[in-house]
Structure formats: structure tokens, C-alpha cells
Amino acid sequence: xxxxxxxxxxxxxxxxxxxxxxxxxxxxxxxxxxxxxxxxxxxxxxxxxxxxxxxxxxxxxxxxxxxxxxxxxxxxxxxxxxxxxxxxxxxxxxxxxxxxxxxxxxxxxxxxxxxxxxxxxxxxxxxxxxxxxxxxxxxxxxxxxxxxxxxxxxxxxxxxxxxxxxxxxxxxxxxxxxxxxxxxxxxxxxxxxxxxxxxxxxxxxxxxxxxxxxxxxxxxxxxxxxxxxxxxxxxxxxxxxxxxxxxxxxxxxxxxxxxxxxxxxxxxxxxxxxxxxxxxxxxxxxxxxxxxxxxxxxxxxxxxxxxxxxxx
Amino acid sequence: xxxxxxxxxxxxxxxxxxxxxxxxxxxxxxxxxxxxxxxxxxxxxxxxxxxxxxxxxxxxxxxxxxxxxxxxxxxxxxxxxxxxxxxxxxxxxxxxxxxxxxxxxxxxxxxxxxxxxxxxxxxxxxxxxxxxxxxxxxxxxxxxxxxxxxxxxxxxxxxxxxxxxxxxxxxxxxxxxxxxxxxxxxxxxxxxxxxxxxxxxxxxxxxxxxxxxxxxxxxxxxxxxxxxxxxxxxxxxxxxxxxxxxxxxxxxxxxxxxxxxxxxxxxxxxxxxxxxxxxxxxxxxxxxxxxxxxxxxxxxxxxxxxxxxxxx
Numbered sequence: 001x002x003x004x005x006x007x008x009x010x011x012x013x014x015x016x017x018x019x020x021x022x023x024x025x026x027x028x029x030x031x032x033x034x035x036x037x038x039x040x041x042x043x044x045x046x047x048x049x050x051x052x053x054x055x056x057x058x059x060x061x062x063x064x065x066x067x068x069x070x071x072x073x074x075x076x077x078x079x080x081x082x083x084x085x086x087x088x089x090x091x092x093x094x095x096x097x098x099x100x101x102x103x104x105x106x107x108x109x110x111x112x113x114x115x116x117x118x119x120x121x122x123x124x125x126x127x128x129x130x131x132x133x134x135x136x137x138x139x140x141x142x143x144x145x146x147x148x149x150x151x152x153x154x155x156x157x158x159x160x161x162x163x164x165x166x167x168x169x170x171x172x173x174x175x176x177x178x179x180x181x182x183x184x185x186x187x188x189x190x191x192x193x194x195x196x197x198x199x200x201x202x203x204x205x206x207x208x209x210x211x212x213x214x215x216x217x218x219x220x221x222x223x224x225x226x227x228x229x230x231x232x233x234x235x236x237x238x239x240x241x242x243x244x245x246x247x248x249x250x251x252x253x254x255x256x257x258x259x260x261x262x263x264x265x266x267x268x269x270x271x272x273x274x275x276x277x278x279x280x281x282x283x284x285x286x287x288x289x290x291x292x293x294x295x296x297x298x299x300x301x302x303x304x305x306x307x308x309x310x311x312x
Numbered sequence: 313x314x315x316x317x318x319x320x321x322x323x324x325x326x327x328x329x330x331x332x333x334x335x336x337x338x339x340x341x342x343x344x345x346x347x348x349x350x351x352x353x354x355x356x357x358x359x360x361x362x363x364x365x366x367x368x369x370x371x372x373x374x375x376x377x378x379x380x381x382x383x384x385x386x387x388x389x390x391x392x393x394x395x396x397x398x399x400x401x402x403x404x405x406x407x408x409x410x411x412x413x414x415x416x417x418x419x420x421x422x423x424x425x426x427x428x429x430x431x432x433x434x435x436x437x438x439x440x441x442x443x444x445x446x447x448x449x450x451x452x453x454x455x456x457x458x459x460x461x462x463x464x465x466x467x468x469x470x471x472x473x474x475x476x477x478x479x480x481x482x483x484x485x486x487x488x489x490x491x492x493x494x495x496x497x498x499x500x501x502x503x504x505x506x507x508x509x510x511x512x513x514x515x516x517x518x519x520x521x522x523x524x525x526x527x528x529x530x531x532x533x534x535x536x537x538x539x540x541x542x543x544x545x546x547x548x549x550x551x552x553x554x555x556x557x558x559x560x561x562x563x564x565x566x567x568x569x570x571x572x573x574x575x576x577x578x579x580x581x582x583x584x585x586x587x588x589x590x591x592x593x594x595x596x597x598x599x600x601x602x603x604x605x606x607x608x609x610x611x612x613x614x615x616x617x618x619x620x621x622x623x624x
Contacts, residue, residue: 026520158524158539166527166536197509203545206515207522208338212470214523215478218530224478227470233515 001119002084008041009116013108013309014152015094015300016101017178018144018264021229022209023156028101028144029170030152031178032302035093036105037312038069040113043085048073055092064088068134072107075130076114080121086114095298098180099190099264101145107134108149112309124150124308128163140191145264152308154217171220174304175279177257179248179286180268182296185241190265193237202232222258222274229259229272242267244293248286255285272304313431314396320353321428325420325621326464327406327612328413329490330456330576333541334521335468340413340456341482342464343490344614347405348417349624350381352425355397360385367404376400380446384419387442388426392433398426407610410492411502411576413457419446420461424621436462436620440475452503457576464620466529483532486616487591489569491560491598492580494608497553502577505549514544534570534586541571541584554579556605560598567597584616 003009014035018028043049050064064070069090077083088110094102111127111134131146147155147165158164209228216225239245239262248269252260256278257271269286273279283299290297315321326347330340355361362376376382381402389395400422406414423439423446443458459467459477470476521540528537551557551574560581564572568590569583581598585591595611602609 022519023523024519025516026523156520156523156527158520158536164524164539166524168527194512197511198515199509200506200545203510203515203518204337206519207334207336208468208470210519211335211338211468211522211526212476212478214526215468215480215530218527224470227476233512 002082003042003117003119005042005044007117008039009113010037010039010312011109011113011116011309012037012312013105013112013149014306015105016145016148017176017270018101019234019262021231021235021259021261022206022213024231024234025142025144026157027154028148028157029154029304030148030306030308031100031176031300032306034100034300036109037091037093038106038109038113039089040073040110040117041087042117043087046083046085048077049087050090051087052089053092054090056096059096060092068103068107068138069110071137072111072131072134073114075133076111076127079126079130080118082118084117086117095180097184097186099185099262099266099268100178100180101149101264103138104131104135104145104149107131108146108309116311125165128165132160132163148308150308153305168214168217170305171217171222171225173274175273175276176302176304177271177273177279177283178263178268178300178302179283179290180298181242181244181290183243183267185265185267190238190241193241194234195237198233205230205232225272226258229261231261235261238262238266244290244295245269247289247293251285251289252282255282257282276301314394315354315429315431317354317356319429320351321425322349322351322624323421323425323428323621324349324624325417325424325461326618327417328457328460329488329582330413331546331574333543333547333571333573334518334525336543336546337454337456338469339466340460340469341466341616342460342618342620343412343488343612344618346412346612348421349403349405350418350421350425351401352385352422352429353399354429355399358395358397360389361399362402363399364401365404366402368408371408372404380415380419380450381422383446383449384423384443385426387445388423388439391438391442392430394430396429398429407492409496409498411497411574411578411580412490412492413461413576415450416443416447416457416461419443420458420621428623437477440477444472444475460620462620465617480526480529482617483529483534483537485586487585487588488614488616489583489585489591489595490575490580490612490614491595491602492610493554493556493602495555495579497577497579502550502553505553506546507549510545517542517544537584538570541573543573547573550574550578556602556607557581559601559605563597563601564594567594569594588613
């Protein structure tokens, strides 16, 4: 049952780190401490309205039809088969174009807020499809950000059409350091540097690494985990787009990170660490390396196993 | 301590199914009921001698320097750092060029037999390197047959240089049907049909599938297991080399197999089944499909979780 007209709910959707080395377009991980918030109010007139977008520096579309929050809200209503009216206010807590699933977080927060207004007829898993529609309109039809932002934790997107998503366990106690250089890398540009064709040995290397990564997630073997965060295909190309990126990854590894690479389209970098203390040390090392290249950066530390979208 | 001069030991090394869909060059599974046997006798004069090769129809090299059994035996002595003399007799229980790791089984049986003669100074895992040397001389430097033939069960070869091999769990109760068409497909030809470069979407699809396959091995989710035995790159090309192969795989799936594809370089086909009875049914269906294409075949049914090399 939908809540009465005038009711408001608020949902927070976390940022997400995608790819994680060899999992280009198929692996994503929810992050804590950064994300987007959507306030949804039930209104009398049917349809979705976007009343406010804050924290984006004025760069995001402000109509419900063009903003991922509005698109996902509308798709959620359609998925639920309910024709109520919803007014949204979006608070961006995530930098745009940072490789941390900013557009996905907006979509997920809006989708969950609408589902809450409807009395929760749908499960989080059902909402992936609605959020994917929003992503498809803006960033490409991939679910490796919306799925972890919805479900939390580590998610494998086996297929997008038809959707086939599996949650994976995260080795206990890991801490993720996310370093976001103060640079803009557009998703489109990050897609354009990708090779159209890759050599067969790179396929072998990446399939071997993702298989080992998944194995390590189940067994908790951190040395195997550390060996498996490699990518012969995508990360090297995207790292080239990030001034100081290669140095920062090297510095993170030298400082003890289990693995480090580019998150999604970049420029954010991530590093898996064994403890909070190590993560602080690793983040500092990566920041120093970026600074030596003239690039300032922000750091986010998060447990590696985090919840997904929730009411706040 | 090496056993006295004149002592004989006998080792049996099982066949193996490699690739398993998306795991080209990285996944292999030991099979029961077919394999090679090596009798090793300690002799006075140092070095490795190959006294007999039986069951190969006269096509295999008969010198210790050219036969994988001899090469692996020599490499095992070197690995152990012991300079005794060994005379080998090889009984081929595996058809050659069938895609079931025939050269690997000879190497593994010889390596283990030599290790037994030496008083077992080395673990099975240590012997992968010695057997890999033999494979490199004959079939290419890949470990996806020698590793499962040694260790048993399902094995992930993360890297060959340096060697990085991980055992994976096999879902309980699965039965493997192996169908070997009466055709010759040379490994070299099977390698030549491989594309030099593959499109990026095939990388995404194969990494997604192998990640899902490994997940299913750990969770025992057989529906996920069934969805994940796909390969966008290698199996389709190799199936083309097998007359009736595509029909046989279709027939196996239609008969209820969880997944079916080409084993290694082919022409053997494999199908994972839920029970012995289903495996019999699936194998018959695949054989009928091959026969409709004018191709006779042999069938081997095996539990999916089998031991590796052993003394017999």
C-alpha cells in the first residue's frame, strides 16, 4: 500500500567501486561514507517531478526525464505497476565523473525512496532493472555500480540481458582506501581508450585472475586475493588518463596494499588493505604520489563489506 | 631414501577435461576410468630409459628424450636432485589427440612413479613443474591437464610462470559424461583456429562466466553452474573442427546436461550431469547426434570429483 499524499521518505545509496581489477563491467563493491541521498514526497498529480538537485555544482540535468534519479523513479513506478505522483529532491554526496558510480547512486537512492513510498512492494534485487534503465540513458547499460549500490557488498554481474546478478562474499576485515584525484575523466573518454580487440593471452590472464579473485573471496586467502587484482586490458589504458595514476598505484602497493587499481572509468583509485591503519598509510602514500605529479586528491576509507541503499 | 635397485613401482594418472567452457588454458578437471600407467624400475646405470610404449598404436616417440613420460621422469629426478637410474614402461590407456590430456597423463604417471622410487621426497604440487616441462616439449606450456591429473578434482591454473595453481571445490554428486568422437583433431590445428584478437564484449562475457562458474563451485548452485559453462571465444571455433560436434552438444543439453562443451583441443566433448542415470541418457543423445553425422564415438562416465595420480 502506498503511503498517503504528503508523506516523505529519504534514502541513501552508497558509492561503489567497479571493475576491481579483472572484473571489467562485471564486478562492483559498495563503499561506505559517500553516496547520494534522495528525499521523495508523495504528491497528488501522477508522475515524477524533480524539485531540486543540490551538491552537483550545477552540472547535472534538473528535469526528471534527464536525471538518473528521475528516470529510475519513473521506471520503479512502472515496475511496481502503480501510478502515484512523486516529487524528488536529490542531494549529491558524490563527485560526478569520479568513477565511483555517481549516476548509479542517484538512481538507486531514488528507486528505493519510491519503493518505500509504495510500501515496499519490490525487493532490492527487483530494482536493479529500473536503475539499469537510468544508467543506460546516461552512462551505458551496465549494472556493476547499481547492483552493489542496491544490494551492498561485492556483486558479480554475470549478464545484463537478461539480468543475472550474484552476491559474492567479501574476505573479513578488509578495508578499502579510495583515492579520488582532483581531475575529470569523462566516462565517454574512458570508454574510448578501451581497445576494440584484445590479444588472446590477455583473455587467459584476465579469466585466470577473476577466477582466482572469486576463489579468494570464498576462501579468505588474502595472498591469493592480492595476486589476483590484476587487469591486462582495461586498467592500464585508463591509468594512462590519470596524471600520476600509475605512480599512485605503485605507491599504494609499496605501502602494503593487497591490490590497487582504477575504479570504473576513473579517475578514482582503490586499494584493498588489511586494516584501517594500513589503509591510512596506503592512502597517504597514494596521495603523496599524486601530489608529486601536481594532483591533489581526496581520500575515503571504508570497510570492504558495506550495506547497500537504506532509508535514512 | 630411494628404493633399492631392481624395485618396481607402478603409477596411474587419470585423463583430464580442460577449459570447461570459459576456462581456456586455466581450468582442468580429473576424470576417472581412463588414464595412463607407468611402471618404473630402478636400474643401476643413471638416467632415464624408456623400455616400452604400449597401447599407442605405434605413433608415440619411444625414446625417453622425446616421450613426455621420459621427459617428466628426467625433470623429476632433477627437481629432487637425485641421480639414480630409472627404466620406464608406459601403458597408454588414453587415445592420443583426443583432448583428454593424453600427453599430460603419461608425464604425470612417470613423474609420480619416479617420485615413489625416490621414497616420495616431493609433493604432487611440486611435480607440476616437472610435468609442465614435458608438456612444453610436446603440446605447449600449459598446466590445465597436468595439474588436475596430479592433484585430482578441479584445478585453476592462475599462472604458469611462475606457477600458481589453486584447487577448487566440485559441486557434490555431479557426473561427467565424456564423449570422444572417432576423429583426429591435432592440438596444433586446434590452436590455429583460435583468433589472435578477440572483441572486448567476449572478454566481458568470458570473465563473467568463469567468475560465476567458480562461484557455483563454492556455493553448489547448480542452476548458476549450468548458466556459466559458456565460452564466446574458443569452444565455438573448436566445435567447428568436430564433425557433428555442435549437434552433439545441443543434444546433450536437450537431454538435460547442466553444461556441455569441447574438452581441451577436442574432439572429446564433455557434459556435466546431475546423476549417473542422466549422464547415460545425455551420452546416448550426444552419440546419436554424432552418429547422425556419420561419426562413431566412445563414452566415459565419471564422477566429477576424482582423485589424481596414484600408485597401483
